[in-house]
Amino acid sequence: DVKVTQSSRYLxxxxxxxxxxxxxxDMDHENMFWYRQDPGLGLRLIYFSYDVKMKxxxxxxxxxxxxxxxxxxxxxxxxxxxxxxxxxxxxxxSFLLAGGPEDxxxxxxxxxxxxx
Amino acid sequence: EDQxxxxxxxxxxxxxxSSSLNCSYTVSGLRGLFWYRQDPGKGPEFLxxxxxxxxxxxxxxxxxxxTKKESFLHITAPKPEDSATYLCPTSGSRLTFGEGTQLTVxx
Numbered sequence: 581d582v583k584v585t586q587s588s589r590y591l592x593x594x595x596x597x598x599x600x601x602x603x604x605x606d607m608d609h610e611n612m613f614w615y616r617q618d619p620g621l622g623l624r625l626i627y628f629s630y631d632v633k634m635k636x637x638x639x640x641x642x643x644x645x646x647x648x649x650x651x652x653x654x655x656x657x658x659x660x661x662x663x664x665x666x667x668x669x670x671x672x673x674s675f676l677l678a679g680g681p682e683d684x685x686x687x688x689x690x691x692x693x694x695x696x
Numbered sequence: 697e698d699q700x701x702x703x704x705x706x707x708x709x710x711x712x713x714s715s716s717l718n719c720s721y722t723v724s725g726l727r728g729l730f731w732y733r734q735d736p737g738k739g740p741e742f743l744x745x746x747x748x749x750x751x752x753x754x755x756x757x758x759x760x761x762x763t764k765k766e767s768f769l770h771i772t773a774p775k776p777e778d779s780a781t782y783l784c785p786t787s788g789s790r791l792t793f794g795e796g797t798q799l800t801v802x803x
Contacts, residue, residue, distance in 0.1 A: 584739075623740075623785075623793040638790070670739050684730055685791065687739035 584688035599658040603671030610676035612654035616667040700794035717769040719784035728787040733780040774801045
């Protein structure tokens with residue numbers, strides 16, 4: 581079974597702190613994604629990566645950055661946390677299919693981040 | 697702009713009472729439609745992938761179907777453990793999510 585793990589289930593940080601959220605997958609997937617999920621807004625894509633050291637902006641990248649130094653690990657960084665970044669953060673991974681149908685994404689358990 | 701609309705927003709069923717969830721979509725160049733279930737405080741769990749109109753997939757009490765404009769998740773004789781939020785993201789240039797249908801099955 582595909583396993584996607586996230587470093588913390590719950591995290592509380594203060595405004596202005598630099599925050600690191602870590603995600604690791606064990607199925608050699610090329611693609612990795614970071615989403616945030618908020619009531620009434622659904623899941624929104626922050627950043628994604630198709631390969632090591634490669635990153636692409638999603639729909640809401642402002643205030644975030646990412647790092648992918650190894651294939652299995654994708655980190656989300658909040659450079660200076662703000663209260664409006666309080667949310668559930670979800671990491672996902674999938675295979676890269678060349679030109680064909682999209683492959684399903686497998687999600688981690690989520691990190692509920694509270695910024696005070 | 698790609699869009700996914702799920703209905704109803706919330707559904708309450710009695711155990712054994714069959715029903716369907718709807719997922720309407722407008723996507724340019726649909727590459728796949730997925731169904732996930734999500735339990736409170738957890739990440740979405742993959743259920744099905746549908747690629748083309750007319751396709752159907754089944755798993756236990758769940759059956760997913762796809763037309764050119766919408767997908768249905770049919771739940772036959774549901775049990776309380778089927779209670780969850782069901783999501784149906786579509787894949788065009790990227791995954792597009794709706795807000796989901798929150799299903800509650802009462803014993």
